[in-house]
Amino acid sequence: MHALDALDRSHFRKIVSWNLLRRTGAKVDAIVALVERERPDLLLMQEATKDIAVIEERLGGVYAWAPLPGRIHGLAMWSPHPWASPPVVIALPSGAVVDRVCQILDFGEFGVANVHLSHGQVLNRRQLRRIEQSLPARAAVIGDYNLVGPALLPGFRDAGPRIPTHAMVDLVPLRIDRCLVRGLACLGRTVLPR
Template sequence: MLNDRRLALRALRRPDPQTPAVDRPGQKKILSWNLLRRTGANVAALAALIDREKPDLVLMQEATKEIAGLRDRLGGDYAWVPLPGRIHGPALWSPTPFLAPPTVVELPSGAMFDRVCQILDLGDFGVANVHLSHGQMLNRRQLRRIAEHLPECAAVIGDYNLVGPPLLAGFRDVGPRLPTHAMGRIVPLRLDRCLVRGLTCHASAVLPRGPSDHRPIVVALAPTPFIARRPEETRSGNRLDRFALRISASLKRRVG
């Protein structure tokens, strides 16, 4: 079980996205949360989190049709698309109207069920809301498919179901470096991530656990001035990623 108090203390090392900062053109505070369908976070829990964090955009995974009540409660704009043949899917909420309806992109299929993602135009950059498959080769294929539909300045945020580095050329992993989920309530995993291209992350945090099995993450993103941009290099991941890879390899050897 992940320790909320230890998580809160470690999170202090990173800037708090809720703290007022220098006004940066195009900066958006974006919150992402896997709600845990039906038995997890509901409209009341979401509304309380939004009231506390005051994000510019909320990305949700495993949202069910009942989550549409968020718009009735808080106003704003809302879009939901169920996964094919499932009761849940990705959803978006914004306190202001969308510039255009989000684009829905079909992803390479897994053995269990099909996946889709939402891509939203924020004007200065695009955002993909993702809930990727568990297969570690398949979810990287899905990332490459998503990248084909994104503008030059873009972020890919959500539940990656990924261990190890994402290996998406041209993108940097800028999300918080803390675990967001515990596999079997024991193994800490950083499943919820944020990859960017042409953007700078000015703050990030993993938020305390709510009624879901995932912790929400929050990032403050703004376009990187063109003069400051450079070719992005794929990173090898942090210590948590490498630990997760070792656990995965060990389990495979035992099964084999």
């Protein structure tokens, strides 16, 4: 989980991204507590199930869920502020096991892509290039990249925290969650406590 504070010409936005780990991870109460503590303008979630939708009742605001094809989980976005239009869902190049999608929200001043990319190091970079084609000039791509090494997305820079966000087999620390930005300034970034 990481937080990004994005600044554009006249607006400051706090964005938090969290892989909920559908089987063993966060439940609705934990999400509500996070929102109440961090007060994000946008919460991006990966591995969200349909049960997470109750946060709209608990917190108000707006919520959108995009399940992965054939799966019980997917991507979700929540905001305390109404959107001009709901997020767009785009299909990504398919992996061997799981088909992936991306949620893209037009914030007006910039676009935000919520991602949970495939594990293949070549495939997830192809998925990023597909996402980039659907973004405005000023944009952020945030979420679980399942990526080791640089993203190699021309025109974007890595603005996320530079510390591990995942422990493979609870032993090997990896930084697989990322935030790439184009045309935005990042005022702060952190990995929040588990």
